[in-house]
Amino acid sequence: MAEKAEEEEHNVLVELGSYKGKLRVVNSSNDSEDSAAEEIMLLWGIQQPLLSKNNAFVAQSSLQLYIDACGRSLAILQSPSSLGTPGVTGSVMWDSGVILGKFLEHSVELGTISLQEKKVIELGSGCGLVGCIAALLGARVILTDLPDRLRLLRKNVETNLYGELKGSATVNELTWGYNLDPDLRDPSPDYVLGSDVIYSEEAVMDLLETLVDLCGRETTIILAGELRNDAILEYFLEAATKEFIVGRVDQNQWHPDYCSLRVVIYILVKR
Numbered sequence: 001m002a003e004k005a006e007e008e009e010h011n012v013l014v015e016l017g018s019y020k021g022k023l024r025v026v027n028s029s030n031d032s033e034d035s036a037a038e039e040i041m042l043l044w045g046i047q048q049p050l051l052s053k054n055n056a057f058v059a060q061s062s063l064q065l066y067i068d069a070c071g072r073s074l075a076i077l078q079s080p081s082s083l084g085t086p087g088v089t090g091s092v093m094w095d096s097g098v099i100l101g102k103f104l105e106h107s108v109e110l111g112t113i114s115l116q117e118k119k120v121i122e123l124g125s126g127c128g129l130v131g132c133i134a135a136l137l138g139a140r141v142i143l144t145d146l147p148d149r150l151r152l153l154r155k156n157v158e159t160n161l162y163g164e165l166k167g168s169a170t171v172n173e174l175t176w177g178y179n180l181d182p183d184l185r186d187p188s189p190d191y192v193l194g195s196d197v198i199y200s201e202e203a204v205m206d207l208l209e210t211l212v213d214l215c216g217r218e219t220t221i222i223l224a225g226e227l228r229n230d231a232i233l234e235y236f237l238e239a240a241t242k243e244f245i246v247g248r249v250d251q252n253q254w255h256p257d258y259c260s261l262r263v264v265i266y267i268l269v270k271r
């Protein structure tokens, strides 16, 4: 009986924020440490991420990555040689970025997300594919990253967002854990997006501080993460579940051609 109750608790399906699909709640226990540990056990136990292919949707040694989205062929410029510079990670695309971008496109098609005229902030945009797709889907997007990473990002926005657009895109610097530009927070964004932004233990608390600072009660956060390091993801979830309700999006709601057992998508709203 107790086992059945526990199983049902893991299968609690809810809608969170502006996302109209059903999500599996990660905050299943009152104790954030237990909730995070259970989520990691489930993900690594069921998905066995390290057994499947990584970088399946990207070519990190190429100068350009071509992706079809929103009726366009996007050409994302990359700088593979910069990847060798310590601390530089956003000079090439990562699977979770491609998957999040295609998830947004698919969700808008299904009607589970509406981005038209919505204020969207992307954190750690890197090469900018996710923000570009959100702008093509009608959002007013602000793509952000560290100050010395904005050149490639701006180039990609200019190269891909030409002609008539449903939405718009601007590029701003935003370093996690530092004072926010008030325009980013006021009015609070409808959506905050991030792909592969949970990857360094040192940055987890700064990222979380920015999420707490940036988001209002009506903000829906969508994060796509790479299942590389269980300890870092657990550390993030343990802290995040204290501030946010966290739901995992089942892969049957992702774009059918862009699924991966090495990636997870979470939706978060403030408690």
Ligand SMILES: C[S@@+](CC[C@H](N)C(=O)[O-])C[C@H]1O[C@@H](n2cnc3c(N)ncnc32)[C@H](O)[C@@H]1O
Binding pocket: 089, 090, 091, 092, 093, 094, 095, 096, 097, 098, 123, 124, 125, 126, 127, 128, 144, 145, 146, 149, 174, 175, 176, 194, 195, 196, 197, 199, 203, 206
């Ligand atoms: C692994 S890359 C992911 C890039 C992109 N989102 C993608 O999916 O391809 C992580 C991104 O987070 C940015 N980043 C790392 N630490 C940051 C910080 N403290 N403040 C702002 N951005 C940061 C990096 O510059 C990089 O663009």
